[in-house]
Amino acid sequence: AQSVTQPDIHITVSEGASLELRCNYSYGATPYLFWYVQSPGQGLQLLLKYFSGDTLVQGIKGFEAEFKRSQSSFNLRKPSVHWSDAAEYFCAVGAVSSASKIIFGSGTRLSIRP
């Protein structure tokens, strides 16, 4: 079955500290992988995506993610978080053959400690 697991429901980090949000997926086909961010009451903003090529992907707002096929993971990282990064983060996966359906994880809520 296709699924995305974000094992951390809520993470709190200090401003300026590094961040890593975990994502594991289960997908029969070659996946397309995404990270989206959602501020309270808002829609989803695309942070970055992996389709093919270099497994280290750079995104907006200083975020990056690394695709590790052997571990079925696509973890999101940022070297130094800012208070404005506090939000809900969703990992998602789609199919190479047809990205019509994107499966989302349940999200990780990020809080920033001043």
Next chain:
Amino acid sequence: ETGVTQSPTHLIKTRGQQVTLRCSSQSGHNTVSWYQQALGQGPQFIFQYYREEENGRGNFPPRFSGLQFPNYSSELNVNALELDDSALYLCASSSRTSGGTDTQYFGPGTRLTVL
């Protein structure tokens, strides 16, 4: 800003009523997908429309239906509303290529409350 707009922003209905939500796609996009996001959960795929035809459907009953118009705007219709239909409804537009790969860009959503 993604260029995807949704209306209305908020909506309150009572159980058994019908509702129509609207989405205007980003310029140049020919595909629209709808998602339901319950409180505290990730979005769940409802269905997708491509060239005015349904192109994939998630695990939602037939009382969830949609339309896509020639200008690629879209509607989501829900009949016989139930309390569990209360959620944020997200529209996402994308540009489908022959290879089938696309990135979906989301609108701000419509918050539906069913009383």
